[in-house]
Amino acid sequence: MIIDPITIALITLGGALIGLGVHFIPVGGAPAAMAQATGVGTGTVQLAAGAGLTGLISAGYMYNFLATSGSFTTSDLILVLASGAVGAMIMITVTMFIGQLVYVYCVGVPPVSAKVDKDPITGDIQDIYVSQGTEGHGVPTVSFVSGTIGGLFGGVGGSLVYVQLMEIGNTPADPAVVALAGIFATGVFYVNAVLASYNIGGTIEGFHDPKFKRVPKAIISCLIASLICAIIAVPIMGGVS
Amino acid sequence: MIDPITGLGLVALMGALATIAGAAEDLESDVGSQSNPNSQVQLAAQMDFPHRIFNKAISGEPPAYGLWCAAGATVASVLLAQNMSVIFAIAIGSFVGAILLGLYSVTAHMGRTTSQKRFKQPIYMDMVIGHLPPIMGHGYIAVFCIVSFSYIMDHMLGHPFPLPLLAFLWGITAGAIGSSTGDVHYGAEREFQNQPFGSGLNAAQSGNIVRKAESGLRNGMDNVWACAKFGGPVTGLALGFTVFFDNWRSTVFSGMNAVIAGLIIVLILILANRLVEVQARKAYGPYKDEEGGTEA
Amino acid sequence: MSTAAGGPATGGLPPNTIIAIGVIGGLAGIYLTMLNQTFNTTIFSVMGGIGSIFAVVWGADAVRRVCSYGLGTGVPSIGMVALGMGVVAAIFGLIIPETGILPIPAILGPVISFIVAALVGLIIGLLSNKVLNMNIPIMEKSMIEIAGAGCLVMMGLSASIAGSFAFNDAILPSVVSTGYIAIVFIGGAMTILHPFNANLGPDETQFRTLYVAIEKAALTMVIAGFASLTAIDAVSAALTVLVGLAIFLVYFDKFMKSVHREAYKVVGTGLLPSAEELE
Numbered sequence: 001m002i003i004d005p006i007t008i009a010l011i012t013l014g015g016a017l018i019g020l021g022v023h024f025i026p027v028g029g030a031p032a033a034m035a036q037a038t039g040v041g042t043g044t045v046q047l048a049a050g051a052g053l054t055g056l057i058s059a060g061y062m063y064n065f066l067a068t069s070g071s072f073t074t075s076d077l078i079l080v081l082a083s084g085a086v087g088a089m090i091m092i093t094v095t096m097f098i099g100q101l102v103y104v105y106c107v108g109v110p111p112v113s114a115k116v117d118k119d120p121i122t123g124d125i126q127d128i129y130v131s132q133g134t135e136g137h138g139v140p141t142v143s144f145v146s147g148t149i150g151g152l153f154g155g156v157g158g159s160l161v162y163v164q165l166m167e168i169g170n171t172p173a174d175p176a177v178v179a180l181a182g183i184f185a186t187g188v189f190y191v192n193a194v195l196a197s198y199n200i201g202g203t204i205e206g207f208h209d210p211k212f213k214r215v216p217k218a219i220i221s222c223l224i225a226s227l228i229c230a231i232i233a234v235p236i237m238g239g240v241s
Numbered sequence: 242m243i244d245p246i247t248g249l250g251l252v253a254l255m256g257a258l259a260t261i262a263g264a265a266e267d268l269e270s271d272v273g274s275q276s277n278p279n280s281q282v283q284l285a286a287q288m289d290f291p292h293r294i295f296n297k298a299i300s301g302e303p304p305a306y307g308l309w310c311a312a313g314a315t316v317a318s319v320l321l322a323q324n325m326s327v328i329f330a331i332a333i334g335s336f337v338g339a340i341l342l343g344l345y346s347v348t349a350h351m352g353r354t355t356s357q358k359r360f361k362q363p364i365y366m367d368m369v370i371g372h373l374p375p376i377m378g379h380g381y382i383a384v385f386c387i388v389s390f391s392y393i394m395d396h397m398l399g400h401p402f403p404l405p406l407l408a409f410l411w412g413i414t415a416g417a418i419g420s421s422t423g424d425v426h427y428g429a430e431r432e433f434q435n436q437p438f439g440s441g442l443n444a445a446q447s448g449n450i451v452r453k454a455e456s457g458l459r460n461g462m463d464n465v466w467a468c469a470k471f472g473g474p475v476t477g478l479a480l481g482f483t484v485f486f487d488n489w490r491s492t493v494f495s496g497m498n499a500v501i502a503g504l505i506i507v508l509i510l511i512l513a514n515r516l517v518e519v520q521a522r523k524a525y526g527p528y529k530d531e532e533g534g535t536e537a
Numbered sequence: 538m539s540t541a542a543g544g545p546a547t548g549g550l551p552p553n554t555i556i557a558i559g560v561i562g563g564l565a566g567i568y569l570t571m572l573n574q575t576f577n578t579t580i581f582s583v584m585g586g587i588g589s590i591f592a593v594v595w596g597a598d599a600v601r602r603v604c605s606y607g608l609g610t611g612v613p614s615i616g617m618v619a620l621g622m623g624v625v626a627a628i629f630g631l632i633i634p635e636t637g638i639l640p641i642p643a644i645l646g647p648v649i650s651f652i653v654a655a656l657v658g659l660i661i662g663l664l665s666n667k668v669l670n671m672n673i674p675i676m677e678k679s680m681i682e683i684a685g686a687g688c689l690v691m692m693g694l695s696a697s698i699a700g701s702f703a704f705n706d707a708i709l710p711s712v713v714s715t716g717y718i719a720i721v722f723i724g725g726a727m728t729i730l731h732p733f734n735a736n737l738g739p740d741e742t743q744f745r746t747l748y749v750a751i752e753k754a755a756l757t758m759v760i761a762g763f764a765s766l767t768a769i770d771a772v773s774a775a776l777t778v779l780v781g782l783a784i785f786l787v788y789f790d791k792f793m794k795s796v797h798r799e800a801y802k803v804v805g806t807g808l809l810p811s812a813e814e815l816e
Contacts, residue, residue, distance in 0.1 A: 033277035033420075033428035035441030041277055041428065042420040045614045046303040050417025053410045057402070058487055062499075064401035079496060086490075086503030091414060091483045093510040098422045098479035100517055106471050107429040108439035110521040122515070128527035133443030137429075138521075144514050148507060176714040178401045183624055183718050186410070190621035191661065194614045199669045221664040228657055229622075232629045239636035283738075291809045300613040300727060300734050308727045311720040315764050318715060322767045337760070344756060345727075348749050348792065349735040355745065355800040356738025361810050363802040403716025409723055458809065 008230045010164045015192045015226020017157030019218045022048045022196035023211075024150030025092065026143035029203040031135070038113045038136030038205045039143060040099050044197035045190070048154055051092040052189050055155030058087025059162055060182060067172035077163060084159025085152045092151035096139045103138040111138025115205050121145060136205070146206030157192075161185045161226075168237040180237065188229050192222045243397065248492045251397055255390040256485030259415075262386030263480030264473045266306065266415050267423030269379035271431075271468040272372060272461040273297030273346055275305070276420040278428030281450050283353065286362035288448035293365055295372045295461045296353045299345045302424075303416035306383070310412030313338035313384045314391060314405040321404075331388050338388075339381035343373050372461050379465075387411050390484060398488070411484075418479045426472025431464050439525060549743035552602065556682065559595020560651075563588045563689035567647045570696045579700040579769035583777045586758035589693030589725070590751055590784065596686030596729035597750035601743070603679035604733055612737070615683060616730025622661060623687030624722055626654035631692070631704040647702060650688050658684030683729065690725040690754075694761045697777055700769040711768035720764065724757040742799065748792040755784035 025048055026039035033041030040047055062083035066076045103109055112129040113119065114136035119126060121142045130136055139147070165181035166172060199218040200211050243251075269275075274282050275297045282294050299305045317334030321327065347369065354364045391408040394400045400407060432450045433442050454463045465473075490502040566588015572581040596619070604612050630650025634643040641649065662680030665671045673679075692702060698717055699707035712718050732749040733741075762777030797803050 030277040030280040035429035040421045041425045046301050046417050050414045054414050082500040089507045093507050094482045095421045097510050102425045104521040106426050110525050111518050128529045131440030134441035137441040176709050179713045187621035187624045190617045194618040221668045239632045307723045311723050315720045351796045352736040355796045356741040358740040358801045361801050364800050367806040405716035405719040409719035
């Protein structure tokens with residue numbers, strides 16, 4: 001049994017990408033559900049997990065298709081990661097878009113950010129569109145794009161962890177290995193997503209939010225936490241008979 | 242691989258099941274009041290607004306739905322291993338999931354209300370008994386549909402994950418979508434119909450939820466009646482889109498083309514969002530004049 | 538410290554007692570499943586489920602203590618991080634003696650899992666406090682406790698499904714391959730995080746929270762018992778289900794009694810309290 005340093009490094013990288021992705025996803029926590037804050041009206045961890053795990057489902061399907069039909073090459077790896085990323089991006093964009101429909105057509109508020117005066121992407125003036133007693137509402141374009149990027153990182157990170165775990169055993173068709181890698185990827189995802197969301201205190205508007213400057217701390221924490229998970233998980237996957 | 246036409250049919254069926262699941266999931270969380278909007282129900286009693294609304298603080302919706310779906314799928318897999326027919330196995334599994342949901346709802350509502358003793362919020366037993374069947378009924382539909390499309394994915398489209406794991410992951414996604422989309426209708430609009438339409442909830446009004454209905458006192462059944470008109474269906478649309486688009490692209494296209502197709506869907510959604518944003522800004526206009534609008 | 542530090546008014550149990558109950562009860566339950574091999578039966582699988590109930594009590598109490606500080610993301614996230622660490626650590630400890638890279642007898646597996654989970658918990662706790670500056674005084678200790686409890690819950694439930702904690706021979710084919718690991722994961726997480734979330738409020742009491750913990754852990758045990766039908770014989774599975782149901786009924790009743798005793802008022806139906814009443 002070999003403990004491959006590259007595998008451990010890549011799993012650690014995957015974990016850090018998950019932590020980074022969480023910082024991009026615009027969530028307003030409980031206040032956003034009452035249109036009191038900009039972003040999607042749910043918790044950081046849960047939205048990131050919903051997106052990342054959708055990506056994991058896509059990546060698992062793609063990996064199974066590629067790895068069981070022959071040798072698994074680097075271009076296959078990129079394809080699996082891209083598949084996971086797109087799965088997560090579809091989930092997060094659909095969620096943000098439908099959420100937006102509810103804010104606009106049901107609550108009757110324009111999407112607006114309270115953290116910046118002008119939307120950095122469209123240049124729209126923001127502050128005068130904030131209704132009284134709130135800190136913004138809905139998902140303005142900058143947050144929407146940020147969320148899409150968050151889905152990208154989350155999806156790539158989760159898929160990377162899964163693929164690396166699968167590659168250790170090199171038995172892509174064994175249901176035990178698949179299930180073990182799937183549940184470990186879920187576990188690593190949750191550890192990193194929760195650490196990242198502790199870093200931002202549960203709410204963030206996207207990459208334009210001042211809280212985004214805290215991202216290096218989260219990366220360090222996620223690197224350490226994922227490294228430990230990787231060191232533990234790699235011998236397990238190698239030891240499954 | 243199955244042939245593309247059958248594959249597309251299965252993907253369409255999955256999308257339809259997911260749409261029903263999403264709608265039922267959101268409506269279940271409106272009857273019982275779960276997730277973020279429930280913070281206002283919790284706060285109401287504290288602000289001297291006692292109420293007759295169910296306080297279903299089980300946990301966030303994603304882990305909760307992960308549990309119901311994983312439990313349903315576990316029971317279904319056990320029954321499938323005993324050679325029971327697929328529909329019956331999933332139906333019985335989902336029933337177990339719905340019973341779990343009911344039992345967790347009871348402890349959440351009664352526990353939270355008891356812990357508010359000093360705010361004099363009574364526990365109404367007729368409410369507990371009256372709300373449980375709709376909660377479990379909506380939950381049953383959601384779990385049944387999620388486990389069913391997980392089964393299609395697992396046994397017919399050849400996904401490698403075992404059924405309970407797949408249903409668990411889709412349950413988390415369904416809960417995440419439900420708490421992000423439809424719950425806003427309940428939280429920002431239905432709970433606060435006493436506030437002027439067309440603005441977010443003023444933080445000063447937190448906890449001042451609507452407690453009286455068209456006749457009598459408002460409860461979860463009145464809330465779900467309203468949310469079924471918009472919040473529920475769009476949540477269904479969101480989960481349906483997610484499941485359908487994600488599987489459609491990998492069924493119709495293969496390799497890199499599937500990724501490109503997915504990226505095009507994402508781009509279209511970004512543009513659509515921009516259109517909605519522009520339209521909303523034009524239709525509603527700013528809350529303040531451009532000159533006096535420096536403070537947020 | 539408001540309501541969450543052990544509730545002396547209601548005769549709450551001190552944290553150390555609960556830790557002892559959780560560690561000893563949890564490990565004992567897992568080890569007692571070894572009687573299956575001794576007597577060549579599967580009837581003792583039920584002990585794994587009972588062990589998991591002890592561990593849940595500990596985990597729920599630790600969540601209760603740490604969540605009295607504002608975490609910024611609600612109660613559920615801490616349960617999910619605990620089980621995320623717990624699942625990796627639990628399987629590591631069970632498999633490492635079987636791989637033979639370290640000369641450890643297989644019987645020490647659960648203890649190794651537990652120690653590894655505690656170590657990972659310590660590191661996550663240190664990261665939260667020192668790097669992310671959360672400054673919650675009991676974060677490290679709580680993370681150790683929650684991860685350790687989560688790990689014990691998962692091992693207990695897995696052992697009760699598989700009838701043994703031997704990894705490659707029992708848990709891998711009957712818990713992991715079948716996908717029941719998903720219900721073990723989320724069932725463990727929800728039983729640890731739900732009790733405090735369900736009783737959150739200024740008048741929360743430790744006993745009511747722990748009644749919910751026991752009752753929900755028993756429910757998870759029932760599901761685990763049902764899942765064990767595919768792994769062990771029907772009589773043993775039925776025993777796990779029945780014992781779980783019995784514990785559930787007893788503690789659900791205790792919970793309801795404590796609600797009736799402690800709530801402001803439990804009424805059949807009625808109007809809202811009047812303005813004078815609210816004074």
